[in-house]
Amino acid sequence: MTDAAVGSSPTVDRWSARWSAWRLPRGLHPGAWWLWALGLATAASHTTNPLGLTLLVAVTALVVIQRRGHAPWALAFRMYVWLGVVIVAMRVVFRIVLGGGQGEHVLVRLPEIPLPEWAAGIRLFGPVAAEQVLGGFYDGLRLATMLICLGAANALANPKRLLKAVPGALYAVGTAVVVALSVAPQLVESVLRVRRARRLRGASGRGMRAFRGVALPVLADALDRSLALAAAMDSRGYGRTAAVPAGQRTVTGTLVLGGLLGVCAGTYGLLDTTGPGYLGLPLLLAGLAAAVGGMLLAGRRVRRSRYRPDRWQLAELLVAGCGIAAAGLMVLAGTVDPERLYPPVSPLTWPELTPLLLLAVAVAAVPAWLAPPPTPIPKDRA
C-alpha cells in the first residue's frame, strides 16, 4: 500500500504538470485548425439532415468562441454566419420563384407568370409546396454549413501564419502574397486620399476625367511605394541564396518543370479513358514525385531561418484528428443508415438523428476544450 502511494504520487504530479503545460495559452498551428475545419466541412457535405447540420454549425461556433484570438480576422466569423444565412434564404427564394410544382402540401398559391413557348419547363411562381421549400432549405443549409466551417478556420488561424508554413521552395511565392495582402489596404487609402484632393480642385468625382485624375496619382503612388519596398527588402537581405553550382540549378529546373508537365499529362490520361493505361495514374505519380523532389532541392538553396515557428505538437495532432474523425464517422453513418442522413422531403417526415451522427458531432466539439487557450489580450489594448 505504501509502495502504491509512493509509486502513484510522482506519476500524478507528472501528469498534472503536463496538463498545466498543455493549458498554457498559445496559438495553435494554423494547419491543425484548417484540417479540423476541412474535416467538418467534409462531414457536412455528406448529409442534408437539418438537425445534424445545425448541430455542426453550433459546434463550430462553440469552438470559435472558446478558442479564437483577439486579432482582427478573428471577428470575421460573424460575417461568415451572415453569409450562410443569406445562402439559405437565397436557396429558398429561388425554389419559390423557379420551383417546379412538385409536392402535395401546397402552402400558398402565387399567381403564375405565363412564359413564351421557348421557355417551356421553366415556371415562374405558381403554387408553393412545403416539400419544395424544405428541399431548398436542406440544400442551402448544407452549403452554408460548409462555408461556416471554412469561416471558422479563417477566424481561428492567422491566414498569414499559414503562408509562413509553406515549404522553402515556395517561400518567394508566400512573401509575394503577404506583400500583396498588405498593399491592398494601402491602395484603398491612397484612392481615398487622392479623391479627397481632387475635390479640392473642384472636381465632381465622376466621369472619365475624374477617373484619370484619381488613377494617375494612385498608380504613381503605388509604383513609388513598391520601389521603396523592393529597395528595403533588398537591403535587408531578401533573396540571399547559398552559392549553387550551375549543374545543380539545371537539375532542379529540369525536375520541377518535367514533373509539372508529367502531372498535367497524367491528369489528362486519367480523365481520358481512351488513352493507354500507362499515361494515367503512373505518369501522374511520377510527375508528382519529380516535382516534389525538385522543390525540395530548390528549398535547400533558400538559406533562411524562421522566427518562432509554429510547431506541430500533440494538441495539433488531436485537433486535426478530431476533424478527420468527424468526417470519417459521418461517412460511416452514411453507409449504415443513408435514409436518415438524407431525410426524404416527400413524403414529409421529421428528420431523425443516428448515434453515429451524434458521435461525429461530439468528436468535432472536443477541440473547444482540447486546444490550448488563445494568448490573452495585450495590456495596451485591453
Place this chain on the structure above:
Amino acid sequence: MITFDRVTVRYTEDGPPPLRDVTLTVEEGELCLVAGRTGAGKSTLLRAINGLVPHFTGGTLHGSVTVDGRATRRHPPRDLADVVGVVGQDPLAGFVTDTVEEELAYGMEQLSLPPAMMRKRVEETLDLLGIAELRDRPLRTLSGGQQQRVAIGAVLTSHPRVLVLDEPTSALDPTAAEDVLAAVTRLVHDLGVTVVLAEHRLERVMQYADRLLYLPGDGRVVNGPPATVLAGVELAPPLVELGRLAGWDPLPLSVRDARRRAAQLRGRLADAAPPAPTPAPEPTTALSARKIVVRYPGTVAVAGVDLDLQVGQVVALMGRNGSGKSSLLWAVQGSGPRQGGAVRVTGSTGAVVDPESLPAHQARRQVGLVPQTPGDLLYLETVDGECHQADQETEAAAGTCRALLDQLTPGLPGDRHPRDLSEGQRLALALAVQLTAAPPVVLLDEPTRGLDYLAKQQFVSLVRGLAAAGRSVVVATHDVELVAALADRVIVMADGEIVADGSTAEVMLASPAFAPQVAKVLAPAPWLTVGQVAAALVAEREPA
C-alpha cells in the same frame, strides 16, 4: 568603416553627376550628418553606402565604395545586409510584415540566424528602443514616431556595424523626433554603431554630429567637423546664423554652447526690444468657425473648436501628430467630414456663406486648401498642362495660373513633369493651382516637409506676400523655427481641442517645447528670430 574612393555617380550620360570624384572616409563609431539642398545628391550618397546605387537604382558608379572591408562593386545590397542597415524616409513603405515582432525578426530570418538568437535579439531590441509594449501591435496602427523606431529596430536586430538613416524625422512632431534622435544617439554612444544620417532640419541633430558632409549641389562633398563646415555654408540653422552675427568662433552647435557665450550679446540687446507685431488697422474677420466637431469611428478628432481668421493674418496651427490639425483644416474647407458646427466665410463679394453647402468648384473659391502631399492635386503630364487646366476649372483668364506660379517660383520650365519637380517647386505649383480660384482664405497642411533652408526662406516670403495681398493664411506645421519667422498668431491643438491661442511671441515664449533656438539662447528677453536680432544690432550701431 566607410570609404569612398574617387566616386562619381551618373544616372544619365549627359546630365550633371550627383556625385563627382568624391573621396572620403567615415571612421567607426561616428555620427555623420549629411546635409545639402534638396536634389543635391544626399540620397545618392546614402544609397551608395550599401550598394543600392547602382545595383538597384541603375546608373553608373566609377571609383569604389568599401564598407567594413567589403566593396559594393562585388557585393549587392542583400549581401551587405549584415553590415549596413538602411532606414528610409517613410518607414511604412519599407515594412514587409504586419506586426512589430515579426518585422524585427524579418531581417534575421533572411540572414538565417538560429531561432534562439533571434528570440534574444528581438527582446533586446524591443527594450533598447523602448517599444516593448508595442510588440504585438499591427504596424499600421502605430504613430509616426513609433513606426520610425520600429523601422530602426528592424535593421538593428541584424547587428549591422553601420546604420544609414534618410531623413528619419522629417514627418515627425518635435517630441517624436526627439525620441527617435535620442534612440539614435544612444546607439552611437552605447553600442558604437556608425551612423550616417541625412537631415534637413540641422538644428535638431548638429549638436550630436561628429562629422558633417555638406553637398553644395555641384557634385562635390565638403567634409569636416560640423562647426567648420557650417561656417562656409550659405544658409544654416538659426543658431549658426546667430553665431555668425555675433562673430563667435567656433560656431555654437547646441543651445548650451550658444547660451554660455551669449552673455555679452544679451547685454548689448538689453535696451532694445523686438519690434511689436504691427496689428492690422481694423481687424476684419475673413472666416469664422463655430463649434466644429469631426468624429471618426472610435475617436473624436476635433471636439467643438471655435476659429476666427482675420484678413491679412498668418496663423500657425501646431500640435503633435494626431491632434486634429488636418481634420480641422479639411472640415473648415468643407471637403472633409464634419459632424457639427458652422463655418462662415466672407467672400470677396461680401456675401457670407458656408463652404460646405457649396458644390466643390465653388467652395474652392471661398477657401483654398493645399493637402499634406501636394502631388495629390496634380495629375497631368506637364506643368503647362496643369496651369492650363487650372485656368479652365476656375474660368480664370488664360495665363492666370502661370502668372501666379511665376510670382511664387520664377522660371519653372513648362514642359517638366510635375513628379520631376523638387518638393518646393511642386508645393509652389499646387499652391498656384489653388490660388487661381482666388480664395480669400488659404489653408496649408504641413507645407514645409522636405524643404531645405533656402526653400523655406522663399516659402516664408511667399506666404507673407499672400497675407500682404489681403489673404488670410493658416499653416499647419511642426517646424518651430518656421513659425517664429512666419506667423502672426499661433494656435496649439491637443486631443482635438485648442489649448493655446495668441500672438507668436506669447505662445512660443511660454513653453520650452515651442521656443525657437534664438529664444532659448537669449531668454528671458523675448527675441524669436535672427532677423529681429540683426535689425536691433543695426539700430543700436546707427545712433552711435
